[in-house]
Amino acid sequence: MFTTRPTLQGTFGMVSSTHWLASQSAMAVLEDGGNAFDAAVAAGFVLHVVEPHLNGPAGEVPIILAPADGEVRVLCGQGPAPAGATVAHYRALGLDLVPGTGPLAAAVPGAFDAWLLLLRDHGTKSLAEVLKYAIGYAADGHAPVERVVETVETVRELFEREWPTSADVYLPDGEPPRTGELLRNPALAATWRRLIAEAGEKAAADGGGRTAEIDAAREVWRTGFIAEALVRQAGRPTMDTSGQRHTGTLKDHDLRDWSARYEDPVTYDWNGWTLCKAGAWSQGPALLQQFALLPRAVAELPAYGSAEYVHLLVEGCKLAMADREAWYGDAAGGAGEVPVAELLSAEYNARRRRLIGEKASYELRPGSPGGREPRLSAHARAVAAGERPHADAAGGVAAAGAGEPTVAGDGGTRGDTCHLDIVDRWGNMLSATPSGGWLQSNPVVPELGFPLGTRLQMAWLEEGLPNSLTPGRRPRTTLTPSLALKDGVPVLAFGTPGGDQQDQWQVHFFLGVALRDAVRGGLDLQGAIDAPNWHTDAFPGSFHPREMRAGSVTVESRMDPEVVAELRRRGHDVTVGGPWSEGRLCAVARDPRTGVLSAGANPRGMQGYAVGR
Structure with a gap:
């Protein structure tokens, strides 16, 4: 039958993702001797930069991996509801649904820790080796795809009126980014460079190597400058889809006490x-x-x-x-x-x-x-x-059907996600669906260059249900x-x-x-x-x-x-x-x-x- 493209075939490695820059970055890692898991981490962080309307570091990612020499496992990068996220708290605010945007909708961020756990346990590369692609696109710029431009234009008024830190990144010179021109996020590049530096110093002081460095980076995320900035942001009153300004429930102990984990499929x-x-x-x-x-x-x-x-x-x-x-x-x-x-x-x-x-x-x-x-x-x-x-x-969110997110002017969104699949020459295989932490979900954390997520919007504000909003419980994800x-x-x-x-x-x-x-x-x-x-x-x-x-x-x-x-x-x-x-x-x-x-x-x-x- 007629197809738009050929089914690719080879013997060295294959990558498929929702953005060509992520695919090619992953392939570069394979060409440099990395395996499918190294490549996936590099691609995942590139997707945060080039598809910021579809995912971010403070979002979430479920991963299914099949190591060539092991069993199929699920790596859960879906964080739970914070300790303060109770039905009673939200009801006391006059809400009967969790808002679609803003810090009240933020679960404990899960994507970052899941990617680093994957790198530590199944990869071979250092943190700097897999992050260099994302750092390069954030610092030097990338040509944004049309959907990024359209999303920013849709929420432009919200950014200008209520979320100025997002405007600083996505409305350069007061205008949305243009296709064919470079969009930069220097704060995000600086975040990853500082993370690498602090993790390296901590690992060296402890006499460790690659594994110690990755664990140190995870610790910086949970308890260091990144955690501090995320908690500060959650405490800032923010306009959300309810039409009101609310602060979130995310606290330092929520970040400190959670980590990604493996499960059976x-x-x-x-x-x-x-x-x-x-x-x-x-x-x-x-x-x-x-x-x-x-x-x-x-x-x-x-x-x-x-x-x-x-x-x-x-x-x-x-x-x-x-x-x-x-x-x-x-x-x-x-x-x-x-x-x-x-x-x-x-x-x-x-x-x-x-x-x-x-x-x-x-x-x-x-x-x-x-x-x-x-x-x-x-x-x-x-x-x-x-x-x-x-x-x-x-004024309502139209039924999603175009396979792309439907974004309202207040940032309310449906169906925003990325995807990537990789197989390498050794037979390692992986499928991952990163999402959340969208540019339209929450204001950009100024110190970090990325926003909090909004996955709690999937939980119900009604007690006694399998998907009731409950501290420590993962909201059911799509x-x-x-x-x-x-x-x-x-x-x-x-x-x-x-x-x-x-x-x-x-x-x-x-x-x-x-x-x-x-x-x-x-x-x-x-x-x-x-x-x-x-x-x-x-x-x-x-x-x-x-x-x-x-x-x-x-x-x-x-x-x-x-x-x-x-x-x-x-x-x-x-x-x-x-x-x-x-x-x-x-x-x-x-x-x-x-x-x-x-x-x-x-x-x-x-x-x-x-x-x-």
């Missing part, structure tokens, strides 16, 4: 593949349940891309996302047992599968695994009933990288930005890889990425103002008109978007039989690229 076996995802503190198991809802035999699946196929996937997604809403949360943070095994069981999903009829459902229908009663927030029940309990201060094994061997790493849409686009992508013809003897990654995609908003959204569009399906205009007509006949509320508006997949693969590596990247948005040789 949640897995599901399908047609000879094993799909690996992060736990129910993410939305990852929802992808697995969508496969559990499919017919057990591949021969029973409708024809790929047909109206029946799209209908089956959309309706299955609604059921999985309804279960996400009722059951997912941070069990380790006190949410109680999340019945993941039952939610993925054959018996449970056989019952759920019978709910999929010929017509589109307009209901939110969580199940009852083990006979338990589902727990939905009052807000979720209200939006499912067609009510609008909340109005956005900026971030959901993927890794797939074939016959027990890591073969494929993939993922996408897109908020609630991530595990919808990834299902169609993976089926495209698993069901379609191969290319040049390998997986047709680019063909599966380029194939027309879609999403539904028929469940409460994870981002402020947490809306829902019952029965909705947004499709790309490249979809066969007969398929669109049949979906409408089946009762779907179909919106036809742009021809390249759904999905931003990245993917890399390794054939364990031959050692041949491959990669593909999303053409949508005109900035994602795969590189390799």
Whole structure:
């Protein structure tokens, strides 16, 4: 079939990410003798610079890694709610949703520590060697992509009126950055240079080497000048999406007492593949349940891309996302047992599968695994009933569908994320989805050059729910990288930005890889990425103002008109978007039989690229 780009193949290394500078920086690390994990850290920090509207150091990142000589692991870079972030505190401020911007929405930052833990435990390079690319782009400048310029223009008035430290960085000379001209962030470059210097001095004084230096840098983040600046910023009254100025709850002990950690993945076996995802503190198991809802035999699946196929996937997604809403949360943070095994069981999903009829459902229908009663927030029940309990201060946030963030003038945002996948010549493989800490989420911390995040907006201000705002509990995140094994061997790493849409686009992508013809003897990654995609908003959204569009399906205009007509006949509320508006997949693969590596990247948005040789 026609594809926008070839599926790359080689034997040395492959990188795919949502920005070409991150991809090429990672490849430079591989060329310099680094492994996939070194390369990922370098790319992650470059993404903070070149996609600041999509991620930052004080955001979060879940990582799935498959070392060539080890087991698949999840590295959780999602920080929890601070000790002072209680439902009672927010309710006392007159809030019934966590604001979409501002310090009240800031969880404990998680991305930085996760990247450094990955570097310490699985990399080979020094901190300076992997940070030099980000430092260079921050100090010397990079030509911003159009989406950065558009985002800054959208929040320009907010920056000028309320967030002057952000204006200092993103409105140079009083104007938004221009494409084709250099955008610099000298404060960020200075932060990383100081970090390297202080960590090196501390490690040398202690007589340590590379590992000691990385741990010293983590300590500087948690207790040194960076921690002090983050806490000061959280204490500054800041205008947020509530229309009021609030201070946050982040304190020095919150930063000091948390670190990233490793976990086992949640897995599901399908047609000879094993799909690996992060736990129910993410939305990852929802992808697995969508496969559990499919017919057990591949021969029973409708024809790929047909109206029946799209209908089956959309309706299955609604059921999985309804279960996400009722059951997912941070069990380790006190949410109680999340019945993941039952939610993925054959018996449970056989019952759920019978709910999929010929017509589109307009209901939110969580199940009852083990006979338990589902727990939905009052807000979720209200939006499912067609009510609008909340109005956005900026006049509403349109339903995300372009695969890029929808940003309101007050900074309220949906679906902002990056992604990167890497495989090296030794067989190390990684998938990571960095997000949060967006330029539009909070004011830039003037001493550091980057803002706090806003992930707490995903937690409910209602007690007794799996995703209630609770000190020490991770807010349920939409971030959901993927890794797939074939016959027990890591073969494929993939993922996408897109908020609630991530595990919808990834299902169609993976089926495209698993069901379609191969290319040049390998997986047709680019063909599966380029194939027309879609999403539904028929469940409460994870981002402020947490809306829902019952029965909705947004499709790309490249979809066969007969398929669109049949979906409408089946009762779907179909919106036809742009021809390249759904999905931003990245993917890399390794054939364990031959050692041949491959990669593909999303053409949508005109900035994602795969590189390799």
